[in-house]
Amino acid sequence: MPATPYLRVDGARLWRNIDRTAARAAAAGVALRPHVKTHKSPEIARMQRRAGAAGITVATIGEAEVFVEHGCDDILIAYPVWVDDASALRLRDLAGKARLAIGVDSIQGAGRAGLFLGDTDVEALVEVDSGQHRSGAAAGDAGAVAAAAQRAGLRVRGVFTFPGHSYAVDGPGRAAADEARTLREAAGSLRAAGIEPTVISGGSTPSLEHTDTDVVTELRPGVYVFGDAQQWELGTMQPDDIALTCRSTVISHAGGRLVLDAGSKALGADRAAFSSGFGRLLEHPDARLVLLAEHHVVADLGGAPLPPLGSQVDVVPNHVCSAVNLTDTLHVEESGNLWAWSVAARGRND
Amino acid sequence: MPATPYLRVDGARLWRNIDRTAARAAAAGVALRPHVKTHKSPEIARMQRRAGAAGITVATIGEAEVFVEHGCDDILIAYPVWVDDASALRLRDLAGKARLAIGVDSIQGAGRAGLFLGDTDVEALVEVDSGQHRSGAAAGDAGAVAAAAQRAGLRVRGVFTFPGHSYAVDGPGRAAADEARTLREAAGSLRAAGIEPTVISGGSTPSLEHTDTDVVTELRPGVYVFGDAQQWELGTMQPDDIALTCRSTVISHAGGRLVLDAGSKALGADRAAFSSGFGRLLEHPDARLVLLAEHHVVADLGGAPLPPLGSQVDVVPNHVCSAVNLTDTLHVEESGNLWAWSVAARGRND
Numbered sequence A, B: 001m002p003a004t005p006y007l008r009v010d011g012a013r014l015w016r017n018i019d020r021t022a023a024r025a026a027a028a029g030v031a032l033r034p035h036v037k038t039h040k041s042p043e044i045a046r047m048q049r050r051a052g053a054a055g056i057t058v059a060t061i062g063e064a065e066v067f068v069e070h071g072c073d074d075i076l077i078a079y080p081v082w083v084d085d086a087s088a089l090r091l092r093d094l095a096g097k098a099r100l101a102i103g104v105d106s107i108q109g110a111g112r113a114g115l116f117l118g119d120t121d122v123e124a125l126v127e128v129d130s131g132q133h134r135s136g137a138a139a140g141d142a143g144a145v146a147a148a149a150q151r152a153g154l155r156v157r158g159v160f161t162f163p164g165h166s167y168a169v170d171g172p173g174r175a176a177a178d179e180a181r182t183l184r185e186a187a188g189s190l191r192a193a194g195i196e197p198t199v200i201s202g203g204s205t206p207s208l209e210h211t212d213t214d215v216v217t218e219l220r221p222g223v224y225v226f227g228d229a230q231q232w233e234l235g236t237m238q239p240d241d242i243a244l245t246c247r248s249t250v251i252s253h254a255g256g257r258l259v260l261d262a263g264s265k266a267l268g269a270d271r272a273a274f275s276s277g278f279g280r281l282l283e284h285p286d287a288r289l290v291l292l293a294e295h296h297v298v299a300d301l302g303g304a305p306l307p308p309l310g311s312q313v314d315v316v317p318n319h320v321c322s323a324v325n326l327t328d329t330l331h332v333e334e335s336g337n338l339w340a341w342s343v344a345a346r347g348r349n350d
Helices: A011-028 A042-050 A061-069 A085-095 A107-117 A139-151 A171-192 A229-234 A320-324 B011-028 B042-050 B061-069 B085-095 B107-117 B139-151 B171-192 B229-234 B320-324
Strands: A006-010 A056-058 A074-080 A099-104 A123-127 A155-160 A199-202 A244-252 A258-260 A288-292 A297-300 A312-316 A329-334 A337-342 B006-010 B056-058 B074-080 B099-104 B123-127 B155-160 B199-202 B244-252 B258-260 B288-292 B297-300 B312-316 B329-334 B337-342
Touching (some): A074 B244, A099 A107, A107 A139, A244 A320, B011 B042, B042 B061, B061 B074, B085 B107, B099 B107, B107 B139, B258 B312
Parallel strands (some): A006 A329, A123 A155, B056 B074, B099 B123, B123 B155, B155 B199
Antiparallel strands (some): B258 B297
16 A cells, blocks of 8 residues: 555545536536546546546646647636747647637737737637636626637637635525626627627536526536535535545544644645635544644544554545645555556646 | 746845854754755755755655655654554665654654664654644653653654744744743653653744754754745744745736736645735735635735736745645746756655
């Protein structure tokens, strides 16, 4: 077995999560374009495609390069890419190997993308802000951004948003409603500018069951493949859906608490406002992870007997995308077999 | 230039930080054994040794393996290592190549370490808890743990603590006082058990100037080489000491705010209770980083003019150890020259 801490994937749960979300999209008659930033693994992307995904979503050019190298042929970079000489060369190279679209969220960014890429097949989707207030144009400005892209020579595929404010108590339903309203307005803004959107793209794992599939034509969830403590605590995935844990060793009982050799360098340090702590223990649902250091996580078991020194415990990271990005290898277990997958796009923020 | 986001090291500031702390330790007549988990880079460890460090500190066997491979010959694994068949083999191999010590914090752990390593030159230091409440025995139990290690065949070098509760407003002075009291008691506990500690080890970057060098014989700070937003906001390092930033591109002005292409996958998601946000901007000290996503950080500049789209901005991570562990390469700049160092021990949690 690998030395702890390591990330362990439950193969059966992974397949089940992939199939369930694919079936949901198919039943709703919308395309599924999963965000692969969660797993960064070509093997899992291939499983998603085999289950019916129309293509994949990535966040960076670097991620796109890795997945194209591993055979992905239809990629959306769902990010307002700022194009310069160096990134234009990379995007042109990608466009020669795969169907490629990028995000734009400003007239200036769209015009610049067109300047560098207007003579290629790279398409643009206008990102709009549906309430997370991260990036994205206002919905009413989407038509102007799309028109700037089109004037600069880019074919405009449509609009997208990430309803990331679904990550809150009572967030999923509210964020999905905001998403539907925003995307409808943005699509209208494109039409008013004379551009018919062929794709209206949304979705996030927490809001997935609330997504208005009369509005969106494409879903881009990521986390659903593995689940994590955030999904568990939001109630959007159940503990027995969770397909990835950090297998850890009990290294101390200092202070009468459980001290594990997982820490922020294995789990990530994400902690949402609604989180109960720094993750959860799969087999000890009442435990609270009260202290996180780089190589320690301390669990309060509320007086329950502590697992012995040297025993192994499964930690559920708060945010699985962060945990996966910290390792080069996922150790997959199914039916007693153990094998390794490469997190091939780890660290590709570029 | 590398594609953003990337970690940029200011070489002149790095040398200055290394020299200043080395001089402080020398002036106080104590050994410096820097924790290399901050930089994970053999080049920087070599600079620390050349500046007078007595050896290095690491957190994991995996880190020790990388640094031994790169020529380090004196290593403390400042962690209560749980020894098993596999880790014993690795520790025995390391002990053949370098002077090696490990932490123990329980009678059971010490006995077990001795069982596997009692016939080697591996030494033990007893970890004690000085107030962070992470790992570490109670000071009064240190003698019993040391005696168990000695009975099992390990030579006991002494005691150590990490006063990690220095990471709080008014923490540095208080933590240093706790550290001195705890280490004095722990050393007394060893002596009462008939074991004379030759090393009494402490130190953390925030508490460094308060450390009682009449008590400790060795300092193990890590962050001082680079500094970060935590040190800046605690007031324990000044902005012009900060030697590492995440160079980022302005990719959006959505909502009238500054959106940068650095995010939690480049900066880490650490956010202490005292932090003003998700990091700081070196050239915009009044800005607050109000939203962090995997590939976005959103800055509120309080009405000040926004740097233009496509321009580059230096983000100071909250916790530099986390940021460094996310990349394979540090881009070092000095006197107009740019070169790359490998983060050779990145991800070595094992």
